[in-house]
Amino acid sequence: MSQLLEGKTALILGVANRWSLAHAIAQAFQREGARLLLTYQGERLRKSVEELGASLGAARVFECDVTRDEDLAKLTETLATEERLDTVVHSIAFASQADLARPFVETSRDGYLLAQNVSAYSMVAVARAAAGKMTNGGSMMTLTYLGSSRVVTNYNVMGVAKAALEAAVRYLAADLGPQNIRVNAISAGPVKTAAARGIKDFSTVLDAVAAHAPMRRNVTPAEVADLAVFLASDLGRGVTGDVLFADAGYHIMGL
Numbered sequence: 246m247s248q249l250l251e252g253k254t255a256l257i258l259g260v261a262n263r264w265s266l267a268h269a270i271a272q273a274f275q276r277e278g279a280r281l282l283l284t285y286q287g288e289r290l291r292k293s294v295e296e297l298g299a300s301l302g303a304a305r306v307f308e309c310d311v312t313r314d315e316d317l318a319k320l321t322e323t324l325a326t327e328e329r330l331d332t333v334v335h336s337i338a339f340a341s342q343a344d345l346a347r348p349f350v351e352t353s354r355d356g357y358l359l360a361q362n363v364s365a366y367s368m369v370a371v372a373r374a375a376a377g378k379m380t381n382g383g384s385m386m387t388l389t390y391l392g393s394s395r396v397v398t399n400y401n402v403m404g405v406a407k408a409a410l411e412a413a414v415r416y417l418a419a420d421l422g423p424q425n426i427r428v429n430a431i432s433a434g435p436v437k438t439a440a441a442r443g444i445k446d447f448s449t450v451l452d453a454v455a456a457h458a459p460m461r462r463n464v465t466p467a468e469v470a471d472l473a474v475f476l477a478s479d480l481g482r483g484v485t486g487d488v489l490f491a492d493a494g495y496h497i498m499g500l
């Protein structure tokens with residue numbers, strides 16, 4: 246059977262462990278024949294991400310803390326040694342626990358800027374670092390959440406960062422479209438990951454979605470990953486600047 250990403254090279258940022266959405270995406274991309282380049286944030290994660298990379302048959306695993314300009318410059322240098330780059334997956338977010346736990350009105354300036362820097366600005370910086378290498382066009386994507394456009398209890402400062410991220414996707418899509426580079430966001434339903442554990446009462450969110458989503462269940466990481474395959478593949482060639490939902494339909498529900 247032909248593979249949807251055969252001959253394509255994909256850069257995936259945000260694999261921390263085997264529960265990471267980026268890990269599910271890397272697995273699906275491997276299944277579809279992509280050459281994988283994985284990054285990890287810092288020395289703390291090097292060994293475990295290298296091990297995961299080996300199990301995924303990744304061609305390269307290297308460090309990239311998206312808050313460090315020198316790491317982003319190194320990213321461009323590393324990509325320059327690759328034959329080609331077709332896809333970028335940005336699966337990164339961070340906010341301080343304190344800012345996630347307190348009412349949004351109490352958000353500190355530092356906490357606000359931290360969430361924006363790691364979770365939204367980094368998409369712009371990564372897109373700039375990678376676009377020059379995507380000479381055959383390609384597909385960039387990021388991961389977002391419904392809390393960008395609706396108020397979700399305890400999502401707070403991260404919801405505002407995701408709103409900025411989704412706006413960035415639209416501006417990036419407009420800038421990079423003439424180079425045939427598409428830029429989209431996948432809005433995933435809640436999934437139990439390390440990042441999600443930072444959100445207070447996350448299990449009640451999972452229960453609420455399973456009770457009210459049209460499909461009466463939560464989405465799986467593999468389902469999110471298959472949407473990423475679609476966007477990375479030529480099947481998604483007419484789609485850019487958009488937010489596509491993989492959430493068992495939860496976002497359509499009103500009362």
Ligand code: NAP
Pocket residue numbers: 258259260261262264265266267285286287290309310311312335336337338339363388389390432433434435436437438439440441
């Ligand atoms: P995850 O496994 O914890 O992934 C988050 C990743 O961001 C980790 O690899 C983390 O690395 C990385 N990161 C944080 N700061 C970084 C930095 N300065 N430089 C480089 N990497 C950094 O959790 P996840 O749920 O898969 O999250 C992936 C994306 O999906 C996030 O954008 C998240 O908001 C989004 N999303 C998640 C859900 C959900 O319910 N899980 C739903 C919708 C959207 P460290 O572990 O080293 O910090």
